[in-house]
Amino acid sequence: MQSTLKVHYLVVDPDYAGQRLDNYLHSRYKSLPKSRLYRIIRKGEVRVNKKRVDPDYRLCGKDEIRMPPLKEEKKIEKPTKINLDLSKILNDAVLYDSKTLMVMNKPSGLAVHGGSGIKIGIIEALRIMHPQQKFIELAHRLDRETSGCLLIVKKPSILKEVHRLLRESGDINKYYLCLVKGRWPKNLIKIDKPIEEKSSMTLFKIIKTFKNTTLLEAKLETGRNHQIRIHAKSAGFPIVGDDKYGDKDFNKFMKAYGCDRLFLHAEKLSFNLLGEKISVNAPLDDALKKCLERLGK
Numbered sequence: 517m518q519s520t521l522k523v524h525y526l527v528v529d530p531d532y533a534g535q536r537l538d539n540y541l542h543s544r545y546k547s548l549p550k551s552r553l554y555r556i557i558r559k560g561e562v563r564v565n566k567k568r569v570d571p572d573y574r575l576c577g578k579d580e581i582r583m584p585p586l587k588e589e590k591k592i593e594k595p596t597k598i599n600l601d602l603s604k605i606l607n608d609a610v611l612y613d614s615k616t617l618m619v620m621n622k623p624s625g626l627a628v629h630g631g632s633g634i635k636i637g638i639i640e641a642l643r644i645m646h647p648q649q650k651f652i653e654l655a656h657r658l659d660r661e662t663s664g665c666l667l668i669v670k671k672p673s674i675l676k677e678v679h680r681l682l683r684e685s686g687d688i689n690k691y692y693l694c695l696v697k698g699r700w701p702k703n704l705i706k707i708d709k710p711i712e713e714k715s716s717m718t719l720f721k722i723i724k725t726f727k728n729t730t731l732l733e734a735k736l737e738t739g740r741n742h743q744i745r746i747h748a749k750s751a752g753f754p755i756v757g758d759d760k761y762g763d764k765d766f767n768k769f770m771k772a773y774g775c776d777r778l779f780l781h782a783e784k785l786s787f788n789l790l791g792e793k794i795s796v797n798a799p800l801d802d803a804l805k806k807c808l809e810r811l812g813k
Contacts, residue, residue: 522585530577531672534679537564538571541581543653548586550631556584598641606641611665612796616674617655618642619785621798622666624777628657642668656682656739661757664692664782664798674789681787682739688787692734692744693723693800695779695807696753697766700730707747711740718747726811729756729770733783744780755780775807 532540541553541562560568561584564575605623612619622628622638629637639654646652655667655678669675681687700722708717717737724731730753734744745761748754754762756770757778770776781804786795800808 524583526581526583528575528577528579528581529672531676533575533577534676535575536571537562537569537573537575537581540575541583545586598636598644602641603645606638606645611798612794616669616671617678617789617794618668618670619794619796619798620666620668622658622663622782624661624663624801624803627660628654628666638666639668655679658782659742659778659780661778662780662782663801663804665690665785665796666782667785677789681789688785690736690739690782691784692736693779693781693783694732694734694744694748695756695775696730696732696748697756697763698728698730698753699725700732700751700753704751707751709747709750711743711746714738714740716740716743716747718744724808724812729811731808770807773807773810774803777803779804779807 526544528540538553538557541557542548542550545553554571556562557569557571563569563582564573564579566580566582605626606620609620609623610618611621620638627634627637629639631637639652643649643652649670651670651672653669653675655669655675658664658666667678669678678688700720702722704720706717706719708715710716715738719735719737721733721735722730723733732748734748736743740746742761745755745758749758749761754766755778756762756775757767758780759767759778781800782798783800784795784797786793788794
């Protein structure tokens with residue numbers, strides 16, 4: 517969308533009710549850097565119904581958004597095609613597909629969206645692969661190195677409902693597999709520790725104990741950024757391959773077992789959507805399977 521030097525207004529379509537303000541604006545002003553978008557929101561230059569709001573404000577139908585005069589930003593060329601290898605990888609990764617949503621087994625190393633030097637992410641690639649689909653949006657995000665269940669929505673009304681489910685604790689069950697350094701205590705089944713002053717809770721279950729690592733199932737009770745990684749580190753058992761919160765020396769040691777990436781995998785996603793029960797399991801990729809086999813030996 518081209519910017520102007522005049523104040524202008526947006527009226528929120530009811531289909532987008534429940535979406536965060538920052539996400540809504542970012543999808544409409546793709547050439548506007550995120551840093552600048554957050555800055556004008558924080559300064560109160562963006563108003564909703566004539567009031568200052570935070571970036572995480574949840575929009576309501578018919579909300580009126582005031583946008584300040586915006587200088588013309590450098591136009592970003594949108595990719596119009598992707599290579600056949602990426603197209604095949606994404607097609608092979610689809611676990612569930614319907615008229616309203618899709619779940620894929622996201623490969624490690626692929627970003628879910630473009631930005632920060634990445635020209636194209638999974639969501640942009642899917643839009644190119646499915647030009648007839650008017651609406652394709654991420655329902656949530658996974659870190660670039662995290663693999664597993666990624667939920668994509670094809671209708672604004674469904675995105676609104678999924679976001680409602682995500683806000684309600686327990687309405688969407690998200691289970692992860694992670695391999696951590698050390699032997700996880702049997703009695704450590706819950707970590708309830710705030711992240712950036714927001715309540716955060718993860719439930720842990722031991723799947724298998726190895727000589728100096730433990731395979732865990734982690735169930736998210738809240739959805740904070742890097743939650744499992746931060747909680748595992750806070751307990752003294754960082755996730756193998758974590759280059760931000762992990763043990764660098766131990767990560768080097770684990771490369772001998774074939775684990776040269778973050779061992780965090782979104783294994784299962786289950787929820788009820790408008791009366792339909794959806795449950796999807798994503799198998800581990802070959803690299804992580806081989807790592808566990810070597811540890812078992």
